[in-house]
Amino acid sequence: MILPRRIALVTAATAALVLGASACGSGTGSQAPPGPAALEGVGPITLVTGKDTSGNLQNQVDEWNAAHADQKVTVIELPEDADAQRQQMVQNARTQSDAYGVLNLDVVWTAEFAANQWVVPLPEADFPLTELLPATVETGKYFKRLYAVPITSDGGLLYYRKDLLDAAGLKPPTTWAELKDACAKVLPSSPGTACYAGQFEKYEGLTVNFSEAVNSAGGTVVGDDGRPTLNTDAATEGLKFLVDAVKSGEIPQKARTFKEEEGRRAFQAGELLFHRQWPYQYAKAGATDGSSAVAGKFAVAPLPGAKGPGASALGGHNYAVSAYTKNKKTAVDFIKYSVSEDQQRKNLEKSSQAPTWAALYDEADLVAKFPYLTVLKKSIENAVKRPSVVKYQEVSRAIQEAAYSAMSGGSTPEDALKSLQGKLESLTQ
Amino acid sequence: MVTLAPVEPVGPAPAGPGRRSGTGRLAALLVSPTLLVLGLVVAYPILSAVRLAFFQRDDGIDPETGLRKQGDVFVGFDNFTDMFTGDTADRFLNALANTTSFTVAAVSVEVVLGVLMALLMHRAFRGRALVRAAILVPWAVPTAIAGLLWRWVFQADGVANDLLPGPPVLWTTDGAQAWFAVVIADTWKTAPFIGLLVLAGLQVISAEIYEAARLDGAGPVRTFFAITLPLVKPTLLVAVLFRVLDTLRMFDLPYTLIGPGKDATDTVTVLAFEEAVKFGKYGPASAYAVVLFLYVAVVAFVFVRLLGADVFGTRKGSR
Numbered sequence: 056m057i058l059p060r061r062i063a064l065v066t067a068a069t070a071a072l073v074l075g076a077s078a079c080g081s082g083t084g085s086q087a088p089p090g091p092a093a094l095e096g097v098g099p100i101t102l103v104t105g106k107d108t109s110g111n112l113q114n115q116v117d118e119w120n121a122a123h124a125d126q127k128v129t130v131i132e133l134p135e136d137a138d139a140q141r142q143q144m145v146q147n148a149r150t151q152s153d154a155y156g157v158l159n160l161d162v163v164w165t166a167e168f169a170a171n172q173w174v175v176p177l178p179e180a181d182f183p184l185t186e187l188l189p190a191t192v193e194t195g196k197y198f199k200r201l202y203a204v205p206i207t208s209d210g211g212l213l214y215y216r217k218d219l220l221d222a223a224g225l226k227p228p229t230t231w232a233e234l235k236d237a238c239a240k241v242l243p244s245s246p247g248t249a250c251y252a253g254q255f256e257k258y259e260g261l262t263v264n265f266s267e268a269v270n271s272a273g274g275t276v277v278g279d280d281g282r283p284t285l286n287t288d289a290a291t292e293g294l295k296f297l298v299d300a301v302k303s304g305e306i307p308q309k310a311r312t313f314k315e316e317e318g319r320r321a322f323q324a325g326e327l328l329f330h331r332q333w334p335y336q337y338a339k340a341g342a343t344d345g346s347s348a349v350a351g352k353f354a355v356a357p358l359p360g361a362k363g364p365g366a367s368a369l370g371g372h373n374y375a376v377s378a379y380t381k382n383k384k385t386a387v388d389f390i391k392y393s394v395s396e397d398q399q400r401k402n403l404e405k406s407s408q409a410p411t412w413a414a415l416y417d418e419a420d421l422v423a424k425f426p427y428l429t430v431l432k433k434s435i436e437n438a439v440k441r442p443s444v445v446k447y448q449e450v451s452r453a454i455q456e457a458a459y460s461a462m463s464g465g466s467t468p469e470d471a472l473k474s475l476q477g478k479l480e481s482l483t484q
Numbered sequence: 485m486v487t488l489a490p491v492e493p494v495g496p497a498p499a500g501p502g503r504r505s506g507t508g509r510l511a512a513l514l515v516s517p518t519l520l521v522l523g524l525v526v527a528y529p530i531l532s533a534v535r536l537a538f539f540q541r542d543d544g545i546d547p548e549t550g551l552r553k554q555g556d557v558f559v560g561f562d563n564f565t566d567m568f569t570g571d572t573a574d575r576f577l578n579a580l581a582n583t584t585s586f587t588v589a590a591v592s593v594e595v596v597l598g599v600l601m602a603l604l605m606h607r608a609f610r611g612r613a614l615v616r617a618a619i620l621v622p623w624a625v626p627t628a629i630a631g632l633l634w635r636w637v638f639q640a641d642g643v644a645n646d647l648l649p650g651p652p653v654l655w656t657t658d659g660a661q662a663w664f665a666v667v668i669a670d671t672w673k674t675a676p677f678i679g680l681l682v683l684a685g686l687q688v689i690s691a692e693i694y695e696a697a698r699l700d701g702a703g704p705v706r707t708f709f710a711i712t713l714p715l716v717k718p719t720l721l722v723a724v725l726f727r728v729l730d731t732l733r734m735f736d737l738p739y740t741l742i743g744p745g746k747d748a749t750d751t752v753t754v755l756a757f758e759e760a761v762k763f764g765k766y767g768p769a770s771a772y773a774v775v776l777f778l779y780v781a782v783v784a785f786v787f788v789r790l791l792g793a794d795v796f797g798t799r800k801g802s803r
Contacts, residue, residue: 138762170550170551256656257745446763448762449763452745456745459658
């Protein structure tokens, strides 16, 4: 009787396919503790970054390579999706490969990479940190040590329909109450336009929008001691702003499916009066090739808050040095070169990515070219960084869980925050 | 199977018990490279995953430097008990229920549609080649891409809502509608697979049997249930088995079409992926995979034993 054995074989084989995937990339290696911060080694390195959508990165690298023939920098482009980038960097670190040199980290990854010793502490004196926006420098620090140097920044802006507000004789709102008043006055005469939207799909964008709401109400998600602080009135008020706006229809139902791009399309189609969005939308919404119905009809303002101006969450990218690369001195030198005023100016001009060099925000010709810079600087200066915790991904998922369920009416804001506080307490132990 | 004439295969007689032991040793030697490769790509990952399921990452953090302790700690069956009683129990049991309900619902619909497609593709008519190619297109599209395409269809202002009356349905938000969206997309994607296999089964049914049925006065419905269905049953069962096993480890569609973290559509594989790749918790992730492995193994076993799916073509005449 051959059949039973064959059955066993085929069941095992099919099931093996299921298991195989999970077993990949799961080394349990123990890493050696890093030596003291002696960053030595000169020679070729790699720069590992997400897909370069700006088109300027290669110029920067070429310029460096022309001057440093023996310390050539090669760009390794990872996918555009942030999760996929992080995944590859983590895998590379877990195998202790020296293939990655300088890592282009999202600001929220610093704690995880530093705590796992995948990146090395950097000598603060080597970098012009005092010239950079202080909020951005904070994102590169973990336990008061510098692990990453901010290269680009990002802050949320309130895009608004200037034409509609002007017609009603209104100024851009600085508080949530003013925002709702403005909607009540303007919307009846503009059918097809909804009041407000941000990024409310269940993903990192919701963490950003939730954190901003809490910060703008004067609360914090995680305090300075790294412990969650969501059992406060301010946190409740922040989440309530979002929940009530969904209930009243000020946030349209379909905005609960919005990531950045869905919201941008809605704003460009003239479907939104106010939109919380990153600076990249400015150029696209202002395009006069017919792709945007609101070109010339919108402007930006700092995010509104509960009682006064709100606080944005901080975006952007930092450069860090992989613990496993051989040529750490070259890596530091290249970061120094990239963060310099000259390179940041060129990068802003070519790619319109927000710089971290403070003085650039005040240069008249740059402000003329990028009119949102003044507002953006204010937004970044007042910005609060997202929780700096090692288990950031799990914390972020717990936040999304709570905010999503409250905004879809599955739980009250109070209950959602209570259970979130409990979850974060165990995640930040 | 009784309807098929038991014709003995013509050709070299199967090796009998009188085979000399030298031949056996030679055979073992000849297949050993294959066994080695199989051991590397099948046995090693399985054993490694099972081993991992008994470990957890050391989560301790040095309060002075903030650095994380290195290495994993052995936790016995904690990862497994957590699944059913711990904090993550709700998520896991929900995912297991989703996995099962997706499999039952999607495969049922796919079988009906797949058989209809096969019957259509089997008929001789002008443009048959075109119809066959058109039906197979969804099967040829990579699932992740199909997930993105369907995401556009199911957007708030997408095609699906344009075609449906009433207020727009927010398909990709958490809830029953998301579950339906996944079933619809999965059916679109894989009904052709069943159609293709059943078509192969249809093509070996000899026309004489149909002729005989017609002479006996059987109508088309009777012919289908008394002749076509019993004769394609062996092929159909294999197709269904493949689909069931495939759907039990469904990942791409819920992940790309709806997004992870939604209670209505998270499957066990989505959970395992998130734990391992996003949260870096390989221990619990492996435990999820091991449980899914056992679940799939049991389902496959039941399928083969109770329903008699003939995966190897050992029963004569099924080819």
